[in-house]
Amino acid sequence: MRxxxxxxxxxxxxxxxxxxxxxxxxxxxxxxxxxxxxxxGGAENGGIDWIHVRHEEAAAxxxxxxxxxxxxxxxxxGSCGPGNLHLINGLYDADRSGAPVLAIAAxxxxxxxxxxxxxxxxxxxxxxxxxxxxxxIGSPAQAPRVTASAIAHATALxxxxxxTLPGDIADRPAEGRAPSVPRTGAPAIVPDQSDxxxxxxxxxxxxxxxxxxxxxxxxxxxxxLGLADAIGAPxxxxxxxxxxxxxxxxxDVGMTGLLGYGAAHDGMHGxxxxxxxGTDFPYNQFLPDGVRTAQIDWAAQRIGRRTxxxxxxxxxxxxxxxxxxPLIRRKDDRRFLDDMLDKHRTLMNKVVGAYTKPAKQRVxxxxxxxxxxxxxxAAEDAIFTTDTGMSNVWTARYLTPNGSRRxxxxxxxxxxxxxxPHAIGAQVCAPGRQVVSVSGDGGLSMLxxxxxxxxxxxxxxxxxxxxxxxxxxxxxxxxxxGLPDFGVDVAPVDYSAVASALGIFARRIENPAxxxxxxxxxxxxxxxxxxxxxxxxxxxxxxxxxxxxxxxxFALALSKMVMNGGVGEAVKMAKSNVRNVPRPSQFDPRG
Numbered sequence: 309m310r311x312x313x314x315x316x317x318x319x320x321x322x323x324x325x326x327x328x329x330x331x332x333x334x335x336x337x338x339x340x341x342x343x344x345x346x347x348x349g350g351a352e353n354g355g356i357d358w359i360h361v362r363h364e365e366a367a368a369x370x371x372x373x374x375x376x377x378x379x380x381x382x383x384x385x386g387s388c389g390p391g392n393l394h395l396i397n398g399l400y401d402a403d404r405s406g407a408p409v410l411a412i413a414a415x416x417x418x419x420x421x422x423x424x425x426x427x428x429x430x431x432x433x434x435x436x437x438x439x440x441x442x443x444x445i446g447s448p449a450q451a452p453r454v455t456a457s458a459i460a461h462a463t464a465l466x467x468x469x470x471x472t473l474p475g476d477i478a479d480r481p482a483e484g485r486a487p488s489v490p491r492t493g494a495p496a497i498v499p500d501q502s503d504x505x506x507x508x509x510x511x512x513x514x515x516x517x518x519x520x521x522x523x524x525x526x527x528x529x530x531x532x533l534g535l536a537d538a539i540g541a542p543x544x545x546x547x548x549x550x551x552x553x554x555x556x557x558x559x560d561v562g563m564t565g566l567l568g569y570g571a572a573h574d575g576m577h578g579x580x581x582x583x584x585x586g587t588d589f590p591y592n593q594f595l596p597d598g599v600r601t602a603q604i605d606w607a608a609q610r611i612g613r614r615t616x617x618x619x620x621x622x623x624x625x626x627x628x629x630x631x632x633x634p635l636i637r638r639k640d641d642r643r644f645l646d647d648m649l650d651k652h653r654t655l656m657n658k659v660v661g662a663y664t665k666p667a668k669q670r671v672x673x674x675x676x677x678x679x680x681x682x683x684x685x686a687a688e689d690a691i692f693t694t695d696t697g698m699s700n701v702w703t704a705r706y707l708t709p710n711g712s713r714r715x716x717x718x719x720x721x722x723x724x725x726x727x728x729p730h731a732i733g734a735q736v737c738a739p740g741r742q743v744v745s746v747s748g749d750g751g752l753s754m755l756x757x758x759x760x761x762x763x764x765x766x767x768x769x770x771x772x773x774x775x776x777x778x779x780x781x782x783x784x785x786x787x788x789x790g791l792p793d794f795g796v797d798v799a800p801v802d803y804s805a806v807a808s809a810l811g812i813f814a815r816r817i818e819n820p821a822x823x824x825x826x827x828x829x830x831x832x833x834x835x836x837x838x839x840x841x842x843x844x845x846x847x848x849x850x851x852x853x854x855x856x857x858x859x860x861x862f863a864l865a866l867s868k869m870v871m872n873g874g875v876g877e878a879v880k881m882a883k884s885n886v887r888n889v890p891r892p893s894q895f896d897p898r899g
Contacts, residue, residue, distance in 0.1 A: 335387020337475035362757035368398025370733030389427030499623030508635035524586020544572025695751035
């Protein structure tokens, strides 16, 4: 049956692309699209559902999570002006995460564009930086082709596409035929053989080789483990690479960076040759100088932009490693690998494991202890969504991947408040799986209204709040810069009471002895649940290897606290973190 309006045509094109829902908030300029969604009959009848969130930013985050979990196109929408501008932060996150998301940005009446009309903005310009495609639909005849192009760009380039649609045009009679969007499988990018040979020669000549792996290894896990075994190389990983390479990996030495743990830093800095595999790790200050470096990436423009690269291989990781394997000579000397594995075990016990046992009776709750229990109790195929900040640290260090669990975060955009809306999108598209939002109180409070969304749809999301009444990561950043923490603390809030008022099952836990039973009750509850963990605001996280400059900054900040009368806080902070402060032998002298 022929679509009656441009909005009907748009909805039908989305249905044909496999879209089952749109996240957003209704509004006048968007009303024709929303009504077309209503008339589609809902997902159960082959149509599309409308998921009503409380802030358009959450709509974009939710769509990003759905796209990452399903690997298919997800859609969000906002009405004109402020409505679609609210999408922009979540769309930045989606685009940088490689999530295929289509955003519908409704626009003021077309004849008013350019005249300073009420709520006038120009989404087709404003969204350019956070999208792979952004176009204004200026006529009904143009609409189906622009929509098809937007779908193709989002799916083919694994990123965001934005269509700006004036409300009056959405309500006009449809014109023209909607072109089909071809679907293809994922192509292989096979590297040049001379580049592979040069890499093989470098690996064979090096005495000590270390591997640093990112999200790009997700489809080449076995090939990477085979390479590590052949050359005796320890494997460090990024946060985004964690879920793909950490589990069942006898060569794993943890992460580097401010969230880091284990011996990844030492392995990278102690190698003769460093292999950067499928990673665009942005923190060049944690990458070694003076170590010969090779990089493998399917996107050639990313090679060498973080650190100087001696050998560049343009190809996807799987194709490259399969071409490399027959050229590699097995290394019998495993001393470097064994040394890094021994160091990793020591650091895991002394630094990462510092609080998991001694903290059982400590009040306030140490977040490390709570995270370790969460890891034990969560489902084997749980989807974890994590707020940026200290929650990300606890997730990176204490939640264990196993090949079935998924981990979503704002790892590249670094936005606050992503965990709960990510969890909404993940739970909507995966109703049979346990979804756990690992939320900081700062992130939760920023988009607190999305608790209403969870309650309204009775989504069985389990929200675990690490409630320390402070912005912990910012506090740490200030301290390592030699600044006393300022402006990071907030008045205590009982989030369990807020959740209970919305009809969500909730528990507030202040005693570490109650953590296990409280989490079990939440996980066993048939519906949404929130566990409010009151954690130590002075429990900060230092990476296992820090520079002398960072340590000096930390000590200087504590001294300033004492001089300004904050003796009690300084002492408490020292007691809370003494186990995580590295000894002098662990300092990097190049600080």
